[in-house]
Amino acid sequence: MDGSEAARHWTPDEFRRHGHEVVEWVAQYLETLEARPVVGDVEPGWVRAQLPPSPPEQPEDFGAVLADLDRVVTPALSHWQHPGWFAFFPTGASGPSVLADLVSSGLGVQGMLWSTSPAVTELETHVLDWMADLLGLPERFRSSGAGGGVIEDSASSATLCALLAARWRAAGDGPFDRLRVYTSGQAHSSIEKAVRVAGLHPDQLRTIDVDADHAARPDHLAELMAADRAAGLVPCFVVANLGTTSSTALDPVGALAEVAAEHGAWLHVDGAHAGAHLVLPELRWIADGLERADSFCMNPHKRLLTNFDCDCFWVADRRPLVAALSVLPEYLRNAASESGAVIDYRDWQIPLGRRFRALKLWFVIRAYGAEGLRRHVRHQTALAQDFAGRIAAHPRLELSAPHPLDLVCFHHVDGDGASEALLTRLNATDRVFLTHTRLDGRFVLRVSVGTQATEGRHVDELWALIDRLA
Amino acid sequence: MDGSEAARHWTPDEFRRHGHEVVEWVAQYLETLEARPVVGDVEPGWVRAQLPPSPPEQPEDFGAVLADLDRVVTPALSHWQHPGWFAFFPTGASGPSVLADLVSSGLGVQGMLWSTSPAVTELETHVLDWMADLLGLPERFRSSGAGGGVIEDSASSATLCALLAARWRAAGDGPFDRLRVYTSGQAHSSIEKAVRVAGLHPDQLRTIDVDADHAARPDHLAELMAADRAAGLVPCFVVANLGTTSSTALDPVGALAEVAAEHGAWLHVDGAHAGAHLVLPELRWIADGLERADSFCMNPHKRLLTNFDCDCFWVADRRPLVAALSVLPEYLRNAASESGAVIDYRDWQIPLGRRFRALKLWFVIRAYGAEGLRRHVRHQTALAQDFAGRIAAHPRLELSAPHPLDLVCFHHVDGDGASEALLTRLNATDRVFLTHTRLDGRFVLRVSVGTQATEGRHVDELWALIDRLA
Numbered sequence: 001m002d003g004s005e006a007a008r009h010w011t012p013d014e015f016r017r018h019g020h021e022v023v024e025w026v027a028q029y030l031e032t033l034e035a036r037p038v039v040g041d042v043e044p045g046w047v048r049a050q051l052p053p054s055p056p057e058q059p060e061d062f063g064a065v066l067a068d069l070d071r072v073v074t075p076a077l078s079h080w081q082h083p084g085w086f087a088f089f090p091t092g093a094s095g096p097s098v099l100a101d102l103v104s105s106g107l108g109v110q111g112m113l114w115s116t117s118p119a120v121t122e123l124e125t126h127v128l129d130w131m132a133d134l135l136g137l138p139e140r141f142r143s144s145g146a147g148g149g150v151i152e153d154s155a156s157s158a159t160l161c162a163l164l165a166a167r168w169r170a171a172g173d174g175p176f177d178r179l180r181v182y183t184s185g186q187a188h189s190s191i192e193k194a195v196r197v198a199g200l201h202p203d204q205l206r207t208i209d210v211d212a213d214h215a216a217r218p219d220h221l222a223e224l225m226a227a228d229r230a231a232g233l234v235p236c237f238v239v240a241n242l243g244t245t246s247s248t249a250l251d252p253v254g255a256l257a258e259v260a261a262e263h264g265a266w267l268h269v270d271g272a273h274a275g276a277h278l279v280l281p282e283l284r285w286i287a288d289g290l291e292r293a294d295s296f297c298m299n300p301h302k303r304l305l306t307n308f309d310c311d312c313f314w315v316a317d318r319r320p321l322v323a324a325l326s327v328l329p330e331y332l333r334n335a336a337s338e339s340g341a342v343i344d345y346r347d348w349q350i351p352l353g354r355r356f357r358a359l360k361l362w363f364v365i366r367a368y369g370a371e372g373l374r375r376h377v378r379h380q381t382a383l384a385q386d387f388a389g390r391i392a393a394h395p396r397l398e399l400s401a402p403h404p405l406d407l408v409c410f411h412h413v414d415g416d417g418a419s420e421a422l423l424t425r426l427n428a429t430d431r432v433f434l435t436h437t438r439l440d441g442r443f444v445l446r447v448s449v450g451t452q453a454t455e456g457r458h459v460d461e462l463w464a465l466i467d468r469l470a
Numbered sequence: 471m472d473g474s475e476a477a478r479h480w481t482p483d484e485f486r487r488h489g490h491e492v493v494e495w496v497a498q499y500l501e502t503l504e505a506r507p508v509v510g511d512v513e514p515g516w517v518r519a520q521l522p523p524s525p526p527e528q529p530e531d532f533g534a535v536l537a538d539l540d541r542v543v544t545p546a547l548s549h550w551q552h553p554g555w556f557a558f559f560p561t562g563a564s565g566p567s568v569l570a571d572l573v574s575s576g577l578g579v580q581g582m583l584w585s586t587s588p589a590v591t592e593l594e595t596h597v598l599d600w601m602a603d604l605l606g607l608p609e610r611f612r613s614s615g616a617g618g619g620v621i622e623d624s625a626s627s628a629t630l631c632a633l634l635a636a637r638w639r640a641a642g643d644g645p646f647d648r649l650r651v652y653t654s655g656q657a658h659s660s661i662e663k664a665v666r667v668a669g670l671h672p673d674q675l676r677t678i679d680v681d682a683d684h685a686a687r688p689d690h691l692a693e694l695m696a697a698d699r700a701a702g703l704v705p706c707f708v709v710a711n712l713g714t715t716s717s718t719a720l721d722p723v724g725a726l727a728e729v730a731a732e733h734g735a736w737l738h739v740d741g742a743h744a745g746a747h748l749v750l751p752e753l754r755w756i757a758d759g760l761e762r763a764d765s766f767c768m769n770p771h772k773r774l775l776t777n778f779d780c781d782c783f784w785v786a787d788r789r790p791l792v793a794a795l796s797v798l799p800e801y802l803r804n805a806a807s808e809s810g811a812v813i814d815y816r817d818w819q820i821p822l823g824r825r826f827r828a829l830k831l832w833f834v835i836r837a838y839g840a841e842g843l844r845r846h847v848r849h850q851t852a853l854a855q856d857f858a859g860r861i862a863a864h865p866r867l868e869l870s871a872p873h874p875l876d877l878v879c880f881h882h883v884d885g886d887g888a889s890e891a892l893l894t895r896l897n898a899t900d901r902v903f904l905t906h907t908r909l910d911g912r913f914v915l916r917v918s919v920g921t922q923a924t925e926g927r928h929v930d931e932l933w934a935l936i937d938r939l940a
Binding site: 009010014019023029045054065077078079096120134301371373380 | 475476477478479480482483484485486488489490492493494495496497498499500501510512514515516517518521524525526527528529530532534535539542543544545546547548549550551558561562563564565566567568569571572573575576577578579580584585586587588589590592593595596600601603604623624626627630634637643644645646647658659660662663666667668669670671672715716771775777778779794795797798799800801802806809811812820821822823825829832833835836837838839840841842843845846849850905906907908916922923925926
């Protein structure tokens with residue numbers, strides 16, 4: 001084997017030079033973002049048609065690679081950071097979070113065990129405690145007691161881990177066929193997915209009826225659970241939706257927790273989007289009763305200026321979580337883990353390996369301060385409230401649901417056809433991008449205010465377009 | 471609600487300025503890496519003790535944040551990119567991959583659906599086909615037919631997804647109690663973890679005996695499966711380990727595939743680490759029979775210069791995977807998905823959201839070229855082979871297992887005590903870091919050659935230390 005010649009790697013100085021080029025490229029992207037159509041208009045296959053069918057045999061010049069970002073990539077993006085982006089739930093990608101991720105990538109360390117880089121684990125535990133402060137979370141979720149927090153890639157994964165912990169608490173290694181899971185029909189698709197992943201039959205997922213505001217009804221949960229218990233089944237896991245995806249409907253956490261507790265079921269609170277609003281003391285009522293929950297998650301990558309992926313997940317008792325997810329082979333044994341004095345986050349998640357994601361939260365919290373985070377959420381929530389007021393006053397539009405936070409759902413009084421046509425025309429302007437949902441069988445437009453770049457003038461522009469096209 | 475004041479975000483120009491500072495910080499980290507101890511020496515709790523107990527109320531100066539990287543973070547890292555890092559399997563973090571991740575973070579787009587950013591999906595499908603070229607993978611794994619590739623965060627997740635697809639193919643929505651899973655006792659811990667996550671009982675995982683080289687024995691698999699079939703059970707999923715974690719033992723893929731096929735079981739090939747060696751035509755024999763596998767994964771974040779997280783996962787038939795993982799709520803419906811002309815990668819993974827990770831592979835493949843990647847793997851594999859030769863010739867050391875690739879396992883002839891003492895003394899030099907495993911009941915040192923920075927002189931230095939301390 002002729003292995004005499006090493007590959008040619010960049011020197012640190014080449015990294016420095018190209019790094020400056022990429023920073024410049026990103027800065028220019030941000031500077032030109034507002035002038036771009038919000039969503040690139042390409043047909044399926046367009047991107048691949050721009051690319052050579054085979055990988056290059058020889059190294060290419062880095063400048064050619066960067067140039068292709070403009071030629072092939074940016075025309076075919078939906079610009080999630082565009083100030084006219086009101087679709088889905090926007091994702092945060094503030095400067096400090098982006099640069100923290102650069103540090104994480106540059107360090108290239110692994111946080112699967114405490115010992116594989118103590119700073120990765122300890123900074124994570126610490127900023128999760130900081131986040132608990134910022135959100136006013138109950139004491140039980142802090143690392144000082146039996147609970148604690150961890151960063152997952154997404155709320156989907158957090159919910160799955162919560163379900164696995166609940167499953168373990170209820171039935172150990174199984175069988176699981178008598179377990180039952182409960183959430184409303186407005187819950188995020190990740191809950192149904194978690195149930196399937198965890199090996200439960202779709203019939204093991206019960207749907208809690210919702211009230212007129214699309215929030216889960218505790219009385220119906222009580223009914224379902226009592227019937228299941230009477231049938232010899234085991235209520236295992238309840239997901240309370242703190243802000244549903246369709247309309248930010250707020251399930252009553254405390255009342256659901258009370259019912260869950262009566263039957264020994266685990267209560268998980270999915271605050272993927274709305275959980276960030278807990279930075280505002282005046283909105284903490286939305287999670288009343290959270291001190292009775294077994295677990296809670298929220299995504300700084302949605303509302304708190306932190307780039308994807310960053311979901312914060314807390315448990316009141318870490319033992320069932322670790323018991324459900326821990327497998328210890330010889331090659332991972334080490335003195336620190338065996339001392340019991342450290343956390344090994346590999347046992348708090350599905351994958352083994354883990355990036356240094358705590359850096360993002362650390363940078364964001366410090367760069368904005370608690371005050372900056374509150375101001376961000378408060379200001380944009382106020383923009384949404386103002387927008388809702390304009391919808392309410394419009395003769396041809398109607399609000400479709402309560403709008404307690406930063407999402408406003410509305411429809412055209414002429415019915416689904418008119419609502420769909422309005423959505424199509426709005427998105428065709430290239431200045432804004434909205435998505436839709438269905439509520440009470442009705443086609444509904446969603447306006448979710450939340451990118452870092454979205455200011456009052458952008459909401460005004462959206463309003464002007466709606467007023468003209470409705 | 472007083473929402474009049476918006477938060478203060480960085481302008482693109484501030485991003486530019488701080489971005490240059492961070493690039494400089496990373497470049498200096500890389501320049502000083504070799505002079506640092508490979509592993510920081512801190513006690514549990516040291517990092518947290520350096521940090522204020524509560525988050526700051528007011529924004530902090532970015533310079534203060536960067537300064538804390540040096541004060542709090544780097545002293546408490548295990549430097550995975552250090553040239554003296556021979557532990558676990560090293561992770562790749564080449565300059566091009568790090569900068570591609572910066573682009574990904576800066577764009578801040580989401581690839582859950584094709585329509586949420588077509589470039590994210592199409593570039594991913596395309597570079598996975600490029601990777602299939604580079605690795606000489608069978609035609610069935612390419613996107614042109616029924617199969618195709620996707621990027622998962624890790625091989626753990628890929629294996630879980632493969633199991634879920636297999637579970638669906640064998641039993642739909644369940645029940646799953648008759649299904650059986652097979653792999654050797656040398657398999658990665660993620661396989662046992664996947665079995666538990668998927669709701670199978672630990673007893674549903676059968677252990678295939680290994681031969682003297684720690685490779686799974688197809689005759690024993692045949693025996694296990696026949697016995698299970700005779701007992702009315704359903705052989706569902708077999709994992710062939712293409713390079714075990716302890717010793718890079720190579721399970722015979724073709725022979726295992728033949729047995730699996732006889733019983734209709736899904737064959738997944740876990741090439742997390744060793745799969746990268748397929749870039750070398752002279753090493754493709756290690757995966758003989760791969761054309762009979764149902765799925766395959768390998769981690770560019772291990773051996774192919776791409777920073778974590780980046781696992782490539784291919785399936786021969788994407789239908790069972792998508793069927794197992796697809797849940798479609800109204801708010802994700804869109805014309806492109808319904809046309810059937812596009813891939814929605816959310817249905818190929820556990821979470822819903824996904825980063826733009828294809829950029830990393832694209833940058834790496836283009837910056838190195840196929841030739842550069844081959845040279846990297848070939849050169850460092852040769853270094854490992856050379857190192858193994860020195861161990862073999864040493865009077866007090868013995869090779870513990872075959873060393874077909876870039877990992878060498880060895881022990882001291884005086885027994886476990888001497889081997890453990892040697893490991894402790896080596897790691898105490900601060901110049902190298904090794905981990906251990908157990909093979910045939912024996913305590914064994916592992917030397918895995920593979921960081922970007924590791925050159926011949928570093929292996930020479932390791933050898934000199936071993937020779938002195940053994």
